[in-house]
Amino acid sequence: MRPQPDTQRRLICVARAPNDLLLAHVRAAGWEVTVARTAPGAEAAAKEARVAAGLIDFDGFTPRDFTAFRACLNHPTIGWVAITAAGQSASHAVRDLIRNYCFDYVTMPLSYESISHVLGHARGMAALNYVDTPAETAATGNHEMVGTCDAMQCLFSTIRKVANTNASVFICGESGTGKELTALAIHEHSPRRKAPFVAINCGAIPQHLLQSELFGYERGAFTGADQRKIGRIEAANGGTLFLDEIGDMPLEAQVSLLRFLQEGKIERLGGHESLRVDVRVISATHVDLEAAICAGRFRADLFHRLCVLRVDEPPLxxxxxxxxxxxxxxxxxxxxxxxxxxxxxxxxxxxxxxxxxxxxxxxxxxxxxxxxxxxxxxxxxxxxxxxxxxxVRVEVTSLDHMRDMAERSAIETALLHHDHRIGRAAAELRISRVTLYRLMVAHGMRDPADKPLHDEDGDDAAKGLVAVSGDGQG
Ligand SMILES: Nc1ncnc2c1ncn2[C@@H]1O[C@H](COP(=O)(O)OP(=O)(O)OP(=O)(O)O)[C@@H](O)[C@H]1O
The missing domain is CATH 1.10.8.60 (Helicase, Ruva Protein; domain 3)
Structure with missing residues (x-):
């Protein structure tokens, strides 16, 4: 399960000599503050926090501290704001840290209100990253398997279930969907996890070499076999064998594999000894194996042996x-x-x-x-x-909508330009004040109940126009 986002306003304040007045102010503004006076302290505080704002004053820290700061400044769910004293930003190292890791910086002296405001923004931006950080789902050693949608949750549940048995698993899915990762996850969650996971791509090995690759060979088995070689099946003893692109396996190798699945024994090429091998087989394909069976390219009896449990990999x-x-x-x-x-x-x-x-x-x-x-x-x-x-989707809007937007924008610009003096704005737009009022109401920029006031313009020449009822403009 994913942890819930932190609703508290946490602030990590990193400074050699924290500014007590500033801290008192941000606390009063509702921030729960953790103070760190050293780089390791800052690192520990960053590890604790889920979503937070960070305020960092580089004054008094050494270049070695700056290097140590990088990890916590790089934390995706902490929005950092740097405090710089006038002139300090001249330091190359500090400039680099601010540019690469901080949401913003403030130069002292600055009002405490402004700092709290910037911190709020920094925290808000970091909170956006929180929803984007991947869920811990099916960790497979160093390979994390990411997925939160229903189809992936269903896959994780299947992985946990099939991991507990020894039955053969057949993974079906388009190329690049994560079939090998799923096979590895099954192995890592199974009692065989301490033994080897051996993968072989049946499509990538030349057909005439596949048998020797799978079963190994004895010295002298064929020209060039100058020493014994252990095959992949034997190498996976006690663990899991992953046969990728099983649909590409030639018929001859299919017969040998079927025999191994039935008897649990192998014979190295050129050898006479039968060796018992304990291997759990997982196979995968991105092609339609049922169609290959109908076309006579794949043995139905082998398919039934391989596909005791079937896992479907959802496309991205x-x-x-x-x-x-x-x-x-x-x-x-x-x-x-x-x-x-x-x-x-x-x-x-x-x-x-x-x-x-x-x-x-x-x-x-x-x-x-x-x-x-x-x-x-x-x-x-x-x-x-x-x-x-x-x-990239190109939004197609109607001509009416575009006209509407252009009209509103022209009105806003004229009002801004003339400091909301209606008469002057109307004159620039070449419409009457009455029309401008009506359009402002239509665009929701003015309440219809508000009466136009004579002195709104502070401009006597314009007053006379208020009484004019309509000017015939649309
Ligand atoms: N859910 C996932 N989370 C994170 N990484 C993934 C996920 N699924 C696949 N990957 C990564 O995508 C890449 C392709 O995955 P993988 O090789 O397992 O696919 P595949 O289905 O076996 O491909 P192919 O059909 O070509 O053999 C790998 O680097 C793998 O680590």
Whole structure:
């Protein structure tokens, strides 16, 4: 389960000599403050906080502290604001920290109200990242499997269930959906987790070599076999064997594999000894194996042996909000590849990712985000960085709506220009005051109950126009 967002307004204040008056003020403004006077203290406070604002005064800290600060300043759910004294921002190291890690900076002296206001914004921006941080779901060693949508939650529950048995598992799903990761997760959650997980891609190995790769061979078994080689099945003894792209396995190897699944024994090529091997088999394919069976390319009896338990991997396009969550997860993992700090994705990039059909699934998402991290010149990754600009929705609005917007904008500009003096604004727009009042009411800029006042303009020449009823303009 995901933790709930923090509703408290937490503030981490990092300073060698904290400003007591400032602290009293932010506390009075409702912030729950944690003070850190050292870099390790700041790190500990950052680890504790889920969503928080951070206020950091670099004065008095050493360059070594600056290096240590990077980890906590990089925390995605803490919005940092730096305090700088006049002249301090001249330091190259401080400038770098502010530019790369801080939401904003304030130069002292500044009103405490303004600081509290900036902190509120910084915390708000950090809270947006909170919803984007990936859920802890099915951790598989160093490989985290991210997913919060119903289809992925269902997959995680299936993984936990099938992990407890020894039956063969068959994973079905489009290319790049995470079939190997699922197989690894099953292994890591099973009692076999301490024994090897051995993966072999049946499609990537030349057909004539697949048998020897799977079963191994004895010295002299064929020309060039100058020493014994242990095959992948034997290497997985006690653990799990993952047969990827099983649909590409040649018929000859299918016969040998079927024999192994029936008897639990193998014979190395060129050997005469039968060896008992205890292996749990997980296989996967992105092709329609039932069709391959009908076409005589795959043995039905082998399929039934392999597919005791079936797991379906959802395509990325069917994972809804998970697309965005995964994108942030990948960004977080690879953002060090960029020379500058990248904070996230533009709204149109998120929309383009949601509209794209992802034929290459998670693998393609990883590649696009990694490319974007390297190519971008901004702090937010755009559809162009992701090479998805053709998926940006162009909103088509009606002509009436466009006219309406243009009218409202012209009125706002004229009123601003003339400091809300109605007569002058109306004159610039070349309409009467009465028409301007009517349009302001129509655009919700004025309450119809409000009577136009003569002295609103402070301009006697304009007063006479108020009495004029209509000017025939639309
Ligand atoms: N839910 C997920 N969370 C995080 N990373 C994922 C997830 N699913 C897949 N990946 C990553 O996507 C990449 C492709 O996954 P994987 O190799 O498991 O896919 P596959 O379905 O086995 O691909 P193929 O059909 O080409 O063999 C890997 O880098 C994997 O770590």
């Amino acid at each position: 396009r069917a994972r809804g909000k998970d697309i965005e969550i995964l994108a942030h997860h990948i960004l977080h993992k690879f953002k060090k590849d960029s020379t500058h700090t990248i904070r996230g994705f533009t709204t149109s990039a998120i929309q383009a990712m949601n509209d794209y059909s992802w034929p290459g699934n998670v693998r393609e998402l990883i590649n696009r985000v990694r490319r974007a991290i390297v190519m971008t010149e901004g702090r937010l990754l755009s559809p162009e960085d992701l090479d998805l600009e053709s998926f």
